[in-house]
Amino acid sequence: MKKSPAEDKKGQSVEDIFRNGFAGNEAPPPSRIWENVDRELELHRYKKQAVWYRSMAAAFLLLLVSAGIVLWQQSSDGVVTGGNLALQNSQTGSGLPPAGGEKEVTTPVAAQEPKAQPTPKQLAAVSGEFSVKESQNRESFKPAAREQERLSFTSPAGREKRRVPSSNPSSLALEEGNRPEPTQEGNRGERSTPEDNGTTFQQRGRQSLLNQPVPALAGGALGRSDSGATAPVRSILVQKEAEGAALALTQEVTGTPTPEKEAGKLNRWSVTMAYSPQYAYAPVKLANSSPVGANVSLAQPQSVQQYQQAVEEYNNSYKPVYSYSTTVGASYRINEKWQVESGLMYTQQEATTTHSYLVYGGGATLASMPGNLYSGSASNKGTPLMSNALQPEAAARLLYVAPTERYTTRYKYQQVGLPVRLAYRINLNKAYALISGGVNMNVLVQSSIIPQTNQVEAVRFGLNDQDSPYRSLQWATATSLGIGYDVNRKMSILVAPEFIYSLTPLVRDHHQQVNPYQLGVNIGGRWRLTK
Amino acid sequence: MKIFKSKDPTEEDLIKRAIAGKRDAQHLLYQTYAGKMLAVSKRYARTDFEAEDMLQDAFVKVFLYLKGFKGDCPLEFWIKRIVINTALKHQRSNRHLMVTEHEEEWDEASEKDSVDSQLGYEELLQLVRELPPRYQAVFNLYAIEGFSHKEIGEMLDITESTSKSQYSRARASLRQALLRINQQYHEKVTG
Numbered sequence: 082m083k084k085s086p087a088e089d090k091k092g093q094s095v096e097d098i099f100r101n102g103f104a105g106n107e108a109p110p111p112s113r114i115w116e117n118v119d120r121e122l123e124l125h126r127y128k129k130q131a132v133w134y135r136s137m138a139a140a141f142l143l144l145l146v147s148a149g150i151v152l153w154q155q156s157s158d159g160v161v162t163g164g165n166l167a168l169q170n171s172q173t174g175s176g177l178p179p180a181g182g183e184k185e186v187t188t189p190v191a192a193q194e195p196k197a198q199p200t201p202k203q204l205a206a207v208s209g210e211f212s213v214k215e216s217q218n219r220e221s222f223k224p225a226a227r228e229q230e231r232l233s234f235t236s237p238a239g240r241e242k243r244r245v246p247s248s249n250p251s252s253l254a255l256e257e258g259n260r261p262e263p264t265q266e267g268n269r270g271e272r273s274t275p276e277d278n279g280t281t282f283q284q285r286g287r288q289s290l291l292n293q294p295v296p297a298l299a300g301g302a303l304g305r306s307d308s309g310a311t312a313p314v315r316s317i318l319v320q321k322e323a324e325g326a327a328l329a330l331t332q333e334v335t336g337t338p339t340p341e342k343e344a345g346k347l348n349r350w351s352v353t354m355a356y357s358p359q360y361a362y363a364p365v366k367l368a369n370s371s372p373v374g375a376n377v378s379l380a381q382p383q384s385v386q387q388y389q390q391a392v393e394e395y396n397n398s399y400k401p402v403y404s405y406s407t408t409v410g411a412s413y414r415i416n417e418k419w420q421v422e423s424g425l426m427y428t429q430q431e432a433t434t435t436h437s438y439l440v441y442g443g444g445a446t447l448a449s450m451p452g453n454l455y456s457g458s459a460s461n462k463g464t465p466l467m468s469n470a471l472q473p474e475a476a477a478r479l480l481y482v483a484p485t486e487r488y489t490t491r492y493k494y495q496q497v498g499l500p501v502r503l504a505y506r507i508n509l510n511k512a513y514a515l516i517s518g519g520v521n522m523n524v525l526v527q528s529s530i531i532p533q534t535n536q537v538e539a540v541r542f543g544l545n546d547q548d549s550p551y552r553s554l555q556w557a558t559a560t561s562l563g564i565g566y567d568v569n570r571k572m573s574i575l576v577a578p579e580f581i582y583s584l585t586p587l588v589r590d591h592h593q594q595v596n597p598y599q600l601g602v603n604i605g606g607r608w609r610l611t612k
Numbered sequence: 613m614k615i616f617k618s619k620d621p622t623e624e625d626l627i628k629r630a631i632a633g634k635r636d637a638q639h640l641l642y643q644t645y646a647g648k649m650l651a652v653s654k655r656y657a658r659t660d661f662e663a664e665d666m667l668q669d670a671f672v673k674v675f676l677y678l679k680g681f682k683g684d685c686p687l688e689f690w691i692k693r694i695v696i697n698t699a700l701k702h703q704r705s706n707r708h709l710m711v712t713e714h715e716e717e718w719d720e721a722s723e724k725d726s727v728d729s730q731l732g733y734e735e736l737l738q739l740v741r742e743l744p745p746r747y748q749a750v751f752n753l754y755a756i757e758g759f760s761h762k763e764i765g766e767m768l769d770i771t772e773s774t775s776k777s778q779y780s781r782a783r784a785s786l787r788q789a790l791l792r793i794n795q796q797y798h799e800k801v802t803g
Contacts (some may be wrong), residue, residue: 095787096755098729102736103756107647108654114668115642119635121672126633545632 130527134427137497138409141425145352145411152350153610351412353422355605359577361404361430363494363587363597367392367470387482391438395466398435402491404599405429408500411605422502428523430494430599439463439536441481463537465490465530471550471588488534494551496589498523500559511567515575521557525587556584561603570609577603623687631678638675646671649695649800656699657750658741670698696757700767703745729790739789747782754779 093101392525409587441463469480502519528551530540542549563577581599621629621637625646629637650667657663674691681690731739740748749768753759754775759767761775768775 088720093729095783095790098731098790099736099740099751099755101731102731103651103655106651106733108650110646110650111664112666114646114664114671115639117668118642118671118675119639121668122635122638122675125676437691538635546632 129189138425145409145424146160149350149352149610151183161174168338174417217280234563281584348415350610351607352413352610353408353410353412353424353605353607355408355575355603357406357408357601357603357605359404359406359428359430359581359599359601361384361401361597361599363401363430363432363583363599364396364399365467365471365588366396367467385439387484388440388480391436391466391482392470394437395434398433402431402433404431404601406601408603408605412502412504417508418506420504420506422504422517422519423500426496426500426523427500428494428496428519430496432492434467434490434492436466436490436532437484437487438466439483439485440466441467441483462535463532465532465537465540467492468530468540468550471590485534485536488532488537490530490532490537493527493529493531494525495527496523496525496555502559513565513573514568515563515565515577517563517577518558518560520584521559521581523555525551525553525555550588550590552585552587552589554585555587557581557585557599572606572608574606575603577605579603619669627678627681627687641674641687642671645691648688649691652692652695652795653699654737655756656696656703656749658745662702666699666702667695669702670695673698692757696753697767700749703749706745729794731790731793735793737742739786743782743785743788747778747785750778751782751786757784 092319255401345390392517406428408424408426410422410426412420412422463483499522500519501521502517504515504517507514507516524544526544527540528549532539542551544553559579561577561579563575565573565575565577579599579601581601583597583599587597621640623641626637626641646667646760649670650663653666653670654660655665656794658665670691671692677694681687743751746768750764753764753767754761761772764770765772766777766778770778797800
């Protein structure tokens, strides 16, 4: 390259020499650079997808847990009636919740009595609910309640201790009138009719036991003393009595509760998780007589026969391999027998085929062939037979088929779905049978055709890929029959063989696929949302 | 994935498909520009291997950030800018390998000084690679790519005057090298 300086152009600046020397130069890159770039991009794509899936899973779990907590609280609120409230009060040891309890306690103070007196109408409405059912037990509570009542009104210490700074008697009376059954205690000083007393004494007995501070409960001597030394001993007794009273009251109010009924009220919601190894039979058959296969243009006459052999080999070698689905969801028990289940399901189906031919849809190999109409491919690698056959554009294009060593192609379909199931439960002591049926709505988020050879390019189709031969939205029916076992009150496990039948074919061209189905075994657990 | 096409796609189509992650479109874009860009990265690298590393990293970035290409300049310029930035980043990360320059050995030459040379691409490339890394970068950016000293200062995180100074020294070094080659050639010819 170096010429004699005598032949050089004179007077060039350093910049001109280098600028001209470098101008228009190209250096052919080694092929390994693209391979590395390809690998890096694939890795980045994988990471991106992993982040997306994890985010989705995390968001769903968060939503599920939040919904569970809200439902649990709502369910608990609905079941907590007078008895439970009393029980809560006895456990906290400080009487009723501040909003109602403190006001209620201050009401009976003698000086406030005229203003705090509620209307007779309110009293009748409130006490009427209890007067019938509770009349049987009233005697057992009357003496104690009366004594308690007397003490609570006469004990200055008790009064002093329970005084609430901001109690407004008039508004308080109104609140008490509207309050549910446990709040009747607030009106005890004003009642005079025997019927009312029958109920209210029982109520009063329980509530006053729970709500009175220890000195007021401890009889005459204790009633006149604020000494804290005797309080713990007395409060234990009070708690025991209160628990018994609370239980009796709960039974009276709700009828005769059975454990099942109680469970039915408390345990309607369950969190379910399941893993299901599957056998997924979903072959996409290619036929020479199919609309696409018949019209494939082959570059050479001998290729016709080879293409047919390649198709036949593909059809005959389809083999499902390990597939699975995982589900996280919630179950709602409508009654003892029926329940509804739903959630989020991820399914990964895999299959393989074997091949002895390479199919070229373009690239360097085809570009060198006479009569080639295609020159746009990015590489000289072959393309998977299935993606060639399912491409609508393939009908008018040239293909080139060449024999090669046998290789395997793996097909992977990743779906995210929404299953909805209606299940019937047959209780068998601690075990149970569960028969369920429903539908799955699946979204095919990614499908991959990955040849296990470097002579053929891998093909992937995403969710919004317009070129994808696969349907994005797919429906399937699912039925299962399983055996479950209640490990404890909150947890149960379930093993259930499941049959899923696809209502929509995997590929857009519905002639290509017949009766795809999946067989799997659900192995799962469910956790009841209960206290 | 479009496997069959009736005509060559336009660059705009290729860009759209490459943004959508189509590997064939990405490969076509790569094939179109990789040769030119390898020539660029070679000017900033010390070895061909380093240049290939730079090119690889640059093209990964090109495809990851292609969505950000607004089309307000030719794609080649956009890719070239990424290649240059990647090369400069490589240089920064290899700063610990940089040798200390012997600045006093070089005479700063005027820009009007001319020199006679008809060296080929490989010889010129070798001369540029023999410059200290920072001078190599400044010379390439100013003399070959056409950036101003202010822009170079921002790109290399140095002041404008430092860029001018380093460029001047780089230029002087190259001029001396060219003169030395000429002189050696004359001595060889005249015996």
